[in-house]
Amino acid sequence: MSTWLFDLGNTRLKCAPLGEAGEVGDVVALDHHDAGVPIATAMAAVLPPRIDVAHLASVASPAATVAVLDALAGRCRRISRARTQSRLDGVTIAYAQPGKLGVDRFLALLAVHATGGAALVCGVGTALTLDLVDGTGRHHGGRIAPSPTLMREALHGRARQLSASGGDYQVFADDTEDALASGCEGAALALIEHSRDEAARRLGAPPRLYLHGGGAAALVPRLPEARHVPGLVLAGLARWAAVEREHPGPAVS
Numbered sequence: 001m002s003t004w005l006f007d008l009g010n011t012r013l014k015c016a017p018l019g020e021a022g023e024v025g026d027v028v029a030l031d032h033h034d035a036g037v038p039i040a041t042a043m044a045a046v047l048p049p050r051i052d053v054a055h056l057a058s059v060a061s062p063a064a065t066v067a068v069l070d071a072l073a074g075r076c077r078r079i080s081r082a083r084t085q086s087r088l089d090g091v092t093i094a095y096a097q098p099g100k101l102g103v104d105r106f107l108a109l110l111a112v113h114a115t116g117g118a119a120l121v122c123g124v125g126t127a128l129t130l131d132l133v134d135g136t137g138r139h140h141g142g143r144i145a146p147s148p149t150l151m152r153e154a155l156h157g158r159a160r161q162l163s164a165s166g167g168d169y170q171v172f173a174d175d176t177e178d179a180l181a182s183g184c185e186g187a188a189l190a191l192i193e194h195s196r197d198e199a200a201r202r203l204g205a206p207p208r209l210y211l212h213g214g215g216a217a218a219l220v221p222r223l224p225e226a227r228h229v230p231g232l233v234l235a236g237l238a239r240w241a242a243v244e245r246e247h248p249g250p251a252v253s
Contacts, residue, residue, distance in 0.1 A: 002017065002048065002050070002051050002052045002053075003017065003018040003051070003052060003053040003054075003055070003241070004016065004017050004018065004047070004051050004053075004054050004055070005017075005018050005024065005054075005055050005234050005237045005238060005241065006054060006055065006056045006057070006058075006068065006072070007057050007104065007107075007233045007234050007237060008032075008056065008057065008058035008059070008060045008064065008065060008068055009059055009060060009104065009125050009126070009213075009214075010033065010059065010060055010061075010125065010126040011031060011032070011033040011125065011126060011214060012029050012030060012031050012032065012033070012214060013029070013030045013032055013039060013042075013043070013068060014027055014028070014029050014030075014231070014233075014234060015027070015028045015029075015030070015043070015046065015047065016028070016231070016234050018055070018238055018241060022238055022239075022241075022242055023238070024231055024234050024235055024238050027230070027231050027234065028046045029214075030042045030043065030046070032060075032064060032067075038067070039064070039067050039068060039071060040067065040070065040071035043068070043071045043072075044071070047075065048075075049075060050075055050076075050077075051072070051075050051076045051077070052076070052077050052078065053076070053077065053078045053079075053080070054072050054076045054078070054079045054080070055079075055080050055081075055082060055237055055240070055241045055244070056068065056069070056072070056079060056080070056081045056082065057081070057082040057103045057104060057107055057233065057237050057240075058081070058103070059102045059103060059104050080241075080244055082103050082106075082107060082237055082240045082241075082244075083098075083099070083103060084098045084099060084101045084102070084103050084105075084106040085098055085106070086098045088110065088240070088243060089110050089113070089114070089239055089240075089243055090113055090114075090137040091106075091109050091110055091113050091133065091137045091139060092137055092138050092139060093106065093109070093139040094138075094139045094140060094141040094142075095139075095141075102129070104123060104125075104129075104233045105121070105123065105129055105131050105142065106236070107232075107233045107235075107236030107237050107239070107240060108121045108123060108131070108210070108212060108232045108233055108236050109121060109131055109133050109139060109236070110236040110239040110240060111229075111232050111233070111235040111236035111239060112133065112208070112210055112232070113133055113137050114235075114239055116135070117135050117207070117208060118132075118133065118134045118135045118199075118203050118205070118207035118208065119132075119133055119207050119208045119209070119210055120132050120192075120195060120196055120199050120207045120208070120209050120210070121133070121210045121212075121232070122192055122195075122209065122210065122211050122212070122213075122216070122226075123211075123212055123213045123216075123232075123233075124147050124148075124188070124211065124212070124213040124214070124215035124216040124218075124219060125147060125213040125214055125215060126147060126149070126150055127144050127145065127146060127147055127150065128144070128145045128146065128147045128148075128188050128191065128215075129142060129143070129144050130142050130143040130144075130191070130192065130195045132195070132199045132202070132203075132207065134203055134207075140199075140202065143191065143195060145187075145188070145191055147188065147213075147215050148181075148184040148185045148187070148188050148215060148218065148219075149184075149215050151183075151184040151187065152164050152165060152180060152181075152184055155180065155184075162176070162180060163176075163177055163180065166180075166181070167179070167180050167181030167182070168181055168182075169181050169182050169185050169186070169222070170182050185218060185219065185222075188219060189219060189222055189223065192209070192219070192223065193223075196209055208227060209223065209225055209226040209227065210226070210227050210229055210232060211223065211226045211227070211228050211229070212228070212229050212230055212231070212232035212233065213230075216228055216230065217230075
């Protein structure tokens with residue numbers, strides 16, 4: 001039986017087959033944000049003609065989510081959509097209303113908890129998100145801020161003379177593009193480092209730091225203790241799929 005995982009963010013759709021032992025296969029990333037190619041066309045180029053089961057996690061707009069569901073409906077026997085739950089697979093989230101915690105953040109928590117120990121999870125996509133989970137699986141809450149990419153785009157939107165990309169990180173830059181890169185990346189780094197320090201004070205010891213998301217690679221060189229796991233949400237979706245196999249909910253399609 002063929003099973004695939006789909007992680008739909010605000011910019012990219014990541015797809016990967018799920019192995020019989022629960023392992024995530026090779027990941028394919030498709031840009032659906034201003035890509036100029038319909039997402040269904042891009043998916044058709046990389047997916048097999050038939051899939052038995054598709055597991056989808058989406059934080060994208062309703063229109064983008066519907067477009068992916070429509071593309072899957074023509075090739076999948078069954079589609080299930082992951083949703084945040086107050087308690088699952090040993091993780092208990094802090095939010096009183098589970099639906100307000102993005103499913104990508106929830107799945108990342110499932111993935112890191114499965115490895116054991118306390119963790120601070122940082123996702124760097126359109127937004128920068130931080131979530132703390134202790135060794136018992138208790139989620140202590142998190143933070144949300146603009147990612148460095150979104151900061152650059154917002155500045156460019158208000159002041160067109162400030163470029164939306166380019167530049168290199170420097171502590172004190174002597175060029176505008178470098179200063180923009182340094183300031184926006186530096187803001188993200190400061191938030192991560194402050195959150196890690198606060199987490200250590202709360203838990204009594206520093207948690208492991210995980211980075212994932214399309215913008216994580218730019219920050220990793222300045223966070224040498226971080227573990228860069230680009231497929232963290234898909235790994236969490238695989239955990240969710242294992243629980244879903246034991247207790248199947250209603251199919252989407």
